[in-house]
Amino acid sequence: MLRNLCDCGRTLFARYDLPRAARTLTRQALAARPATMWRYDEVLPPGERVSLGEGMTPLVACPRLAASLGLSRLLVKDEGLNPAGSFKARGLSAAVTCARALGATTLAIPTAGNAGGALAAYAARAGLRAVIVMPADTPQANVLECRAAGADVRKLDGLISDCGRYVAENAPREGWFDVSTTKEPYRVEGKKTMGYELWEQMDGALPDVIIYPAGGGVGLIGMVKAFDEMQAMGWIGPERPRMVAVQADGCAPLLAAWQAGRDTVEMFPNAHTLASGLRVPKPFADVEILTAIRRSGGTVVAATDDEMFAAGRELASAEGIFAAPEGAATVVAVRKLAAMRFIKPADRTVLFNTGTGYKYLEVWQRALES
Ligand SMILES: Cc1ncc(COP(=O)(O)O)c(C=O)c1O
Numbered sequence: 001m002l003r004n005l006c007d008c009g010r011t012l013f014a015r016y017d018l019p020r021a022a023r024t025l026t027r028q029a030l031a032a033r034p035a036t037m038w039r040y041d042e043v044l045p046p047g048e049r050v051s052l053g054e055g056m057t058p059l060v061a062c063p064r065l066a067a068s069l070g071l072s073r074l075l076v077k078d079e080g081l082n083p084a085g086s087f088k089a090r091g092l093s094a095a096v097t098c099a100r101a102l103g104a105t106t107l108a109i110p111t112a113g114n115a116g117g118a119l120a121a122y123a124a125r126a127g128l129r130a131v132i133v134m135p136a137d138t139p140q141a142n143v144l145e146c147r148a149a150g151a152d153v154r155k156l157d158g159l160i161s162d163c164g165r166y167v168a169e170n171a172p173r174e175g176w177f178d179v180s181t182t183k184e185p186y187r188v189e190g191k192k193t194m195g196y197e198l199w200e201q202m203d204g205a206l207p208d209v210i211i212y213p214a215g216g217g218v219g220l221i222g223m224v225k226a227f228d229e230m231q232a233m234g235w236i237g238p239e240r241p242r243m244v245a246v247q248a249d250g251c252a253p254l255l256a257a258w259q260a261g262r263d264t265v266e267m268f269p270n271a272h273t274l275a276s277g278l279r280v281p282k283p284f285a286d287v288e289i290l291t292a293i294r295r296s297g298g299t300v301v302a303a304t305d306d307e308m309f310a311a312g313r314e315l316a317s318a319e320g321i322f323a324a325p326e327g328a329a330t331v332v333a334v335r336k337l338a339a340m341r342f343i344k345p346a347d348r349t350v351l352f353n354t355g356t357g358y359k360y361l362e363v364w365q366r367a368l369e370s
Helices: 018-024 027-031 037-043 063-069 088-101 114-126 140-148 160-174 186-201 218-232 253-260 286-296 305-319 325-339 357-369
Strands: 059-061 073-078 106-110 129-135 152-156 209-213 242-248 299-303 348-353
Touching (some): 059 186, 073 186, 088 114, 088 186, 106 114, 114 129, 114 140, 140 152, 218 286, 299 325, 305 325, 325 348, 325 357
Parallel strands (some): 106 129
Antiparallel strands (some): 059 073
């Protein structure tokens, strides 16, 4: 049955028979499977896969950047290499797979940009209609990729929260299935595969610290869910990476809640940042995100836009990775946390570059010319 939220009004999560999954989901079996996120078949929802080859992105060692920070083991998980250029491909591949299997015909999404681009691509691939609702100042690449894929693109003067309201109000009447962040169960399932991949790519170990640019927080919640599943399957023990959420200085609702010791976020006033994916003034799954960070021993930090572009140049010039500003924010965070000794020199630290810089040419141009 097509479902959005749990009866309690919160995010609905998929559950699996993990002891059964563990019987066939082994490292040996994985070695022979295709290099997409669907290799973790046993712990993903059923349905004929709507795939463009998402997942199994490179985990790139960054020794030059590490040395400049006084660290020895720094890696970037480069999600910019996914279809449609961002990690949103994973969540939307899973969500579109399930929505089609359950009979949806038109999928609607409020988006900061990249999730809309990914939905447009996967809906086209699945032969479904997509309605993409985005702020009017969303990066041009996102608008164009949606239009090219034949999606119905609607631009609103406002933030992603206004787009969310528009979708929620219109979906019942229009017969759309709402695939908003953490308001349907399967985007988390796609995103959690980042956690499984880390374990595989690190030879059956997990990093000490994961730094993730959080807007709606799907990837962070997803990876923590993956680690719990991995423990239930006997792959890992109780130890966990410390989860760090990075936000933009101009839109930091999680940081405000974290600093106040609250489990819920308040609407962040006057949200602004060029890292459009981080312009989420009130993430829906606030309790889940903040609890996951706290339980892992992690923290929340923020970066200014100027810091992000300076760090993005550093990442590109030191390691050849041209990042989205959201991804560059993780470099700002690792510097701050290394200086504070939250990250120790020998900690294995993974930064998530969640999207490619090529999708942000206007803002990169402005940053490089200023
Ligand atoms: C490149 C990029 N990074 C990070 C985010 C934030 O992702 P999430 O909402 O899953 O926290 C987004 C969301 O649009 C994004 O496009």
